[in-house]
Amino acid sequence: MNFCIKTSCCALGILFSQCIHATPTMFSDVINPSSNQNLSKHDWRNRSRSMDKFIDDLLGKMTLDEKIGQLDLQSGYRGVTGPFVNAAYEQQIRNGNVGAIFNAYGAEFGKRLQTIAVEQTRLGIPIIIGHDVIHGHKTIFPQSIGEAASWDLEAIQLSAKIAAKEASADGIMWSFAPMADIVRDPRWGRVSESAGEDPLLTSAISVARVKGFQGEDISRDDTIMATAKHFVGYGASQAGRDYNSTDISEHRLWSLYLPPFKAMLDAGVTTFMTGFNDLNGTPVTGNRYLLKDVLRDKWGFKGFVVTDYTAVNELVAHGYAKDEKHAAQLAFNGGADMDMVGQTYLKYLKPLIEEKKVSEARLNDAVRRVLEMKWRLGLFADPYRYHDDKRAAKRILTKENLAAATDMARRSMVLLKNHNQPLPIDTKKINSIALIGPLADNRYDMIGNWAGAGDRGAQPVTVKEGLESILGDDVTIRYAKGATHSYLLSHTGMSSLMGIDVPVSGQTKEDLQSDIDEALQIAKTSDVVVMVLGEDQRMSGEASSRTELTLPGNQQALMEALRSLNKPLILVVMSGRPNDLRWADSNVDAILQAWYPGTMGGQAVADVLMGKYNPAGKLPMTFPRSVGQVPLFYNHKNTGRPIGSANPSHTPVEYTSRYDDSLNSPLYAFGHGLSYTQFEYGPPTLSSEKLTLKGELTLTVKVTNVGDRKGEEVIQLYTHQKVGSITRPVKELKGFQKLEFAPGETKNVKFTLTPADLAFFRADMTWGIEPGEFDVMVGGASNQVQALTFTLTD
Ligand code: BGC
Numbered sequence: 001m002n003f004c005i006k007t008s009c010c011a012l013g014i015l016f017s018q019c020i021h022a023t024p025t026m027f028s029d030v031i032n033p034s035s036n037q038n039l040s041k042h043d044w045r046n047r048s049r050s051m052d053k054f055i056d057d058l059l060g061k062m063t064l065d066e067k068i069g070q071l072d073l074q075s076g077y078r079g080v081t082g083p084f085v086n087a088a089y090e091q092q093i094r095n096g097n098v099g100a101i102f103n104a105y106g107a108e109f110g111k112r113l114q115t116i117a118v119e120q121t122r123l124g125i126p127i128i129i130g131h132d133v134i135h136g137h138k139t140i141f142p143q144s145i146g147e148a149a150s151w152d153l154e155a156i157q158l159s160a161k162i163a164a165k166e167a168s169a170d171g172i173m174w175s176f177a178p179m180a181d182i183v184r185d186p187r188w189g190r191v192s193e194s195a196g197e198d199p200l201l202t203s204a205i206s207v208a209r210v211k212g213f214q215g216e217d218i219s220r221d222d223t224i225m226a227t228a229k230h231f232v233g234y235g236a237s238q239a240g241r242d243y244n245s246t247d248i249s250e251h252r253l254w255s256l257y258l259p260p261f262k263a264m265l266d267a268g269v270t271t272f273m274t275g276f277n278d279l280n281g282t283p284v285t286g287n288r289y290l291l292k293d294v295l296r297d298k299w300g301f302k303g304f305v306v307t308d309y310t311a312v313n314e315l316v317a318h319g320y321a322k323d324e325k326h327a328a329q330l331a332f333n334g335g336a337d338m339d340m341v342g343q344t345y346l347k348y349l350k351p352l353i354e355e356k357k358v359s360e361a362r363l364n365d366a367v368r369r370v371l372e373m374k375w376r377l378g379l380f381a382d383p384y385r386y387h388d389d390k391r392a393a394k395r396i397l398t399k400e401n402l403a404a405a406t407d408m409a410r411r412s413m414v415l416l417k418n419h420n421q422p423l424p425i426d427t428k429k430i431n432s433i434a435l436i437g438p439l440a441d442n443r444y445d446m447i448g449n450w451a452g453a454g455d456r457g458a459q460p461v462t463v464k465e466g467l468e469s470i471l472g473d474d475v476t477i478r479y480a481k482g483a484t485h486s487y488l489l490s491h492t493g494m495s496s497l498m499g500i501d502v503p504v505s506g507q508t509k510e511d512l513q514s515d516i517d518e519a520l521q522i523a524k525t526s527d528v529v530v531m532v533l534g535e536d537q538r539m540s541g542e543a544s545s546r547t548e549l550t551l552p553g554n555q556q557a558l559m560e561a562l563r564s565l566n567k568p569l570i571l572v573v574m575s576g577r578p579n580d581l582r583w584a585d586s587n588v589d590a591i592l593q594a595w596y597p598g599t600m601g602g603q604a605v606a607d608v609l610m611g612k613y614n615p616a617g618k619l620p621m622t623f624p625r626s627v628g629q630v631p632l633f634y635n636h637k638n639t640g641r642p643i644g645s646a647n648p649s650h651t652p653v654e655y656t657s658r659y660d661d662s663l664n665s666p667l668y669a670f671g672h673g674l675s676y677t678q679f680e681y682g683p684p685t686l687s688s689e690k691l692t693l694k695g696e697l698t699l700t701v702k703v704t705n706v707g708d709r710k711g712e713e714v715i716q717l718y719t720h721q722k723v724g725s726i727t728r729p730v731k732e733l734k735g736f737q738k739l740e741f742a743p744g745e746t747k748n749v750k751f752t753l754t755p756a757d758l759a760f761f762r763a764d765m766t767w768g769i770e771p772g773e774f775d776v777m778v779g780g781a782s783n784q785v786q787a788l789t790f791t792l793t794d
Contacts, residue, residue, distance in 0.1 A: 076104030100128035110171025111387035126383035130174035134450040137166035143448035146412035146595030148195040148620040160212025169391035178209040180260035184631040187240025189544030192576025196620025203263035219378035230275030291335025304369035310342040337366035409604030414617035424611025434526035438485040448596025449541030466606025482519035484553035503536035540576030549580040616712035618673035634670035635729040669783035677707030705741035725763035
């Protein structure tokens with residue numbers, strides 16, 4: 001099969017440094033004895049210096065129990081994301097029952113655990129320490145979907161590199177990221193962890209993250225292993241409800257869900273994580289076709305596969321295994337090497353081997369994969385290489401890291417609307433700003449979800465502080481909370497959920513009204529009203545699905561009250577998903593989507609509001625008008641009765657594919673995002689009307705910054721094959737370039753297309769091209785393009 005990610009991305013002009021390339025040597029295969037200052041009683045230097053011989057030797061010495069122990073991943077006490085299974089993990093390490101541990105960061109703490117593994121077990125095999133290092137470690141960068149909105153691969157790679165630098169100084173050597181699940185349903189809380197709905201963009205971003213985490217060599221003390229998760233299809237959880245089943249056709253699986261994983265594999269990702277989902281009737285954690293036939297045999301993956309949290313045990317609840325022993329058998333034989341938290345391998349692999357239901361060869365294969373990664377991390381050369389307690393002070397929350405987090409946060413912001421340019425706020429025209437909203441002076445939510453090691457107390461900079469630092473005494477800032485960002489107690493069904501950890505406001509009707517009244521008071525006496533609204537960070541992330549996409553609590557009432565004042569009204573939205581912003585789109589003057597912007601988020605928001613930074617983010621995920629349109633995505637099929645084709649003599653409009661009560665189109669399309677300057681696109685041209693099998697085609701378009709500010713634009717290229725053995729999406733992203741333009745500057749932007757870029761998963765279940773006619777489209781958003789046509793010839 002032919003994946004064309006590398007070819008297409010480079011060919012299509014993503015800046016050279018941002019291209020997806022497989023890293024030639026991600027690992028060093030030779031131990032460097034000079035780096036070893038801190039040997040344990042097991043002097044590995046006396047062993048063979050070749051990895052294969054070393055592991056053969058070690059495997060030969062290991063008992064069955066010791067081998068099985070290497071396949072167990074346990075959780076420490078620093079955070080839980082599921083059932084807490086084992087509090088006695090230190091004893092388990094001592095017993096040789098632990099190959100890796102997570103939720104156990106901190107150089108000192110890690111050293112304590114590593115010392116047990118190295119000094120107090122028979123063979124002294126070091127453990128791997130992992131963590132969910134998702135968007136930063138202690139310096140928290142924007143939530144992953146926000147980073148994706150930057151379409152800036154260099155900045156995203158840098159964010160992962162800094163996360164690795166900090167995490168590795170804190171005893172961590174393995175990140176459970178990137179999450180490359182394609183998402184189409186904003187009800188699913190985990191869209192916040194994703195790179196959005198498009199396979200090409202998700203592939204490019206995931207590869208940038210893998211490179212950032214792993215660098216050129218995972219044995220360096222400032223790089224960590226990455227995890228391609230969740231393999232695969234978890235993003236298609238039905239009805240957007242987390243952990244729900246998925247049903248994905250073979251074609252959709254290969255065209256949409258698998259490509260980002262193949263791209264990460266080609267870039268050298270060291271581990272894969274399975275998902276929780278039942279896929280077409282076979283839960284992915286026990287899915288031999290995916291884990292063995294595809295990942296191992298077809299793609300040649302050399303690293304190890306870890307399950308998701310207790311996902312093996314859950315094969316029983318899925319109705320796929322009759323008990324946990326059967327579950328362990330299915331998952332392990334299926335190809336899942338390491339069991340996260342559930343301890344089914346610990347309990348059942350030995351009897352399963354004795355009963356010959358699992359082969360020793362399979363066991364040795366899994367253990368070898370884990371030991372290889374330990375070698376490649378350099379742990380056999382120096383098991384304490386990640387536990388230097390002086391490193392953290394030098395590497396964590398440094399000025400440079402915070403500056404990079406500010407930069408990334410600014411790049412993540414998407415200006416959705418700016419009617420009559422109320423933004424940037426012009427300090428020459430105003431004396432006061434009313435800053436209103438539960439997220440305007442809120443440190444806790446600023447860093448979003450999956451920021452386990454991040455500080456939610458003193459560290460994050462709020463929007464209020466950001467504005468104060470820019471405005472000083474020149475402009476008066478009046479602040480009021482105004483509303484809640486949690487569910488109201490009266491929210492349908494919510495009171496019955498009170499036993500569950502959902503964000504519930506707990507305020508009375510009177511409290512809520514008095515918050516609105518206070519906001520109205522300060523707004524009345526101010527020149528501009530800036531509302532910072534959105535969701536409690538706990539409303540997105542794992543186990544955080546919603547049935548509504550509206551702004552929660554009494555925020556709608558607050559917005560309506562403030563609108564009645566007829567002041568310039570600006571809305572900043574902090575959330576981890578596309579929200580229903582219909583009312584805001586019709587009633588407020590400007591909308592900035594700020595996601596959860598991270599430790600430096602408030603500074604970045606203030607920089608954008610005040611024009612110290614010109615926003616350039618573009619949506620990586622469609623914003624629907626209402627939850628009723630979900631799933632809504634740009635790369636959909638045309639249908640037999642597309643709405644645009646209405647023709648009274650042939651197909652009356654009411655019998656086309658449409659809603660009676662809504663437009664089909666989104667509120668904000670994939671790729672949409674405004675700037676404080678304006679870009680004009682000239683008519684595109686093609687180097688030829690024909691593309692031959694060995695040829696290439698260049699599309700050129702003149703883009704001009706016609707405004708008076710410097711700005712960046714993401715120029716997007718899409719294609720559409722008119723006829724295929726499998727019907728083709730109306731548009732598919734094939735390339736993008738993010739370029740900076742001085743005021744008045746024009747650039748001739750070129751994209752090169754080759755036949756490989758046009759390949760797809762055909763009716764005969766193979767990747768390849770089909771000659772025929774294509775539209776090629778270029779523009780600044782998926783719904784703002786100019787089209788040309790060409791023919792792909794035999
Ligand atoms: C999540 C994974 C995560 C793991 C460890 C699970 O609940 O699905 O994405 O890496 O927990 O925290």
